[in-house]
Amino acid sequence: PLVTSRELFKRAYDGKFAIGAFNVNNMEIIQGIVDAAKEEKSPLILQVSAGARKYANPTYLKKLVEAAVEDSGLPIVLHLDHGEDFEICKQCIDDGFTSVMIDASHHPFEENIAITKQVVEYAHSKGVVVEAELGRLAGVEDDVNVSAKDATYTDPQQAAEFVEKTGVDSLAIAIGTSHGAYKFKGEPNLDFERLQAIAKLLPGFPLVLHGASTVLPEFVELCNQYGGNIPGAQGVPEDMLRRAASLGVCKINIDTDLRLAMTAAMRKSLTENPGNFDPRKYLGEGRTAIKEMVRHKIANVLGCNNFL
Ligand code: G3H
Ligand code: 13P
Numbered sequence: 542p543l544v545t546s547r548e549l550f551k552r553a554y555d556g557k558f559a560i561g562a563f564n565v566n567n568m569e570i571i572q573g574i575v576d577a578a579k580e581e582k583s584p585l586i587l588q589v590s591a592g593a594r595k596y597a598n599p600t601y602l603k604k605l606v607e608a609a610v611e612d613s614g615l616p617i618v619l620h621l622d623h624g625e626d627f628e629i630c631k632q633c634i635d636d637g638f639t640s641v642m643i644d645a646s647h648h649p650f651e652e653n654i655a656i657t658k659q660v661v662e663y664a665h666s667k668g669v670v671v672e673a674e675l676g677r678l679a680g681v682e683d684d685v686n687v688s689a690k691d692a693t694y695t696d697p698q699q700a701a702e703f704v705e706k707t708g709v710d711s712l713a714i715a716i717g718t719s720h721g722a723y724k725f726k727g728e729p730n731l732d733f734e735r736l737q738a739i740a741k742l743l744p745g746f747p748l749v750l751h752g753a754s755t756v757l758p759e760f761v762e763l764c765n766q767y768g769g770n771i772p773g774a775q776g777v778p779e780d781m782l783r784r785a786a787s788l789g790v791c792k793i794n795i796d797t798d799l800r801l802a803m804t805a806a807m808r809k810s811l812t813e814n815p816g817n818f819d820p821r822k823y824l825g826e827g828r829t830a831i832k833e834m835v836r837h838k839i840a841n842v843l844g845c846n847n848f849l
């Protein structure tokens with residue numbers, strides 16, 4: 542069934558594992574993720590960005606996720622990723638989403654609280670849960686590409702005050718991750734002390750990690766080998782994600798790894814089969830690559846396998 546993340550996060554928090562939140566944009570991506578979750582007996586958060594709604598058409602995306610629920614029988618959360626204002630959150634709530642993110646993190650603290658509170662009130666009145674964000678991630682999320690150094694990490698005291706004042710159900714925090722395939726210039730480094738300080742002030746409360754793709758080298762290499770050009774890509778090491786999951790992070794967001802897996806498989810397929818022009822071949826290989834990658838993630842990094 543379509544569910545909220547409430548029960549999932551409770552179990553994840555207590556069990557010190559995380560639920561994967563995967564960005565979806567088309568049928569093959571959804572099928573790859575859902576097939577993996579079926580085999581690993583894992584719940585899923587399928588998240589849709591404003592860009593995904595624009596690309597695929599909100600109705601198509603919604604129906605594809607409904608098909609995934611019907612076909613798999615898995616508990617699936619349909620979540621809005623990075624909702625920028627009350628209006629888009631309301632639209633998604635009215636469309637049947639079970640979870641929305643209001644990302645007012647670029648506004649001043651008090652304004653972030655006010656906007657988040659407004660979304661929480663509406664969402665809760667409809668039985669929908671809300672994620673908000675405090676602190677700023679570096680990278681492509683921002684219009685200007687701020688460097689990781691200039692990004693503002695989440696302040697623990699403010700996080701506690703924010704949760705108390707908004708009544709939000711989960712909170713995305715900034716501890717050094719960023720969106721996209723270029724997360725670290727040198728050695729990967731997350732501020733675990735800060736994460737622990739936040740978690741200590743918010744016992745039992747689910748935290749969310751955005752920008753948490755690991756940027757699997759095998760896919761980067763395949764892309765580069767088959768005509769791509771993505772040098773120097775680097776993600777969050779797997780052991781850091783496991784550690785985050787053990788410290789109160791219940792939702793781990795993954796988009797870049799899906800993009801890389803699909804692109805790598807499709808580049809390889811198209812190059813190796815120059816006579817092929819049947820999209821089912823290369824899209825199918827993209828879908829299989831996503832499935833295998835997500836299986837690995839669920840079983841070996843997130844730890845949400847055998848949940849059901
Ligand atoms: O947070 C960003 C996600 O990767 C979604 O990206 O806005 O290009 O769909 P998008
Ligand atoms: P990645 O770019 O690391 O996959 O992060 C995705 C994300 O945070 C979506 O909200």
Ligand code: ZN
Nearest residue numbers: 720751752794
């Ligand atoms: Zn994000």
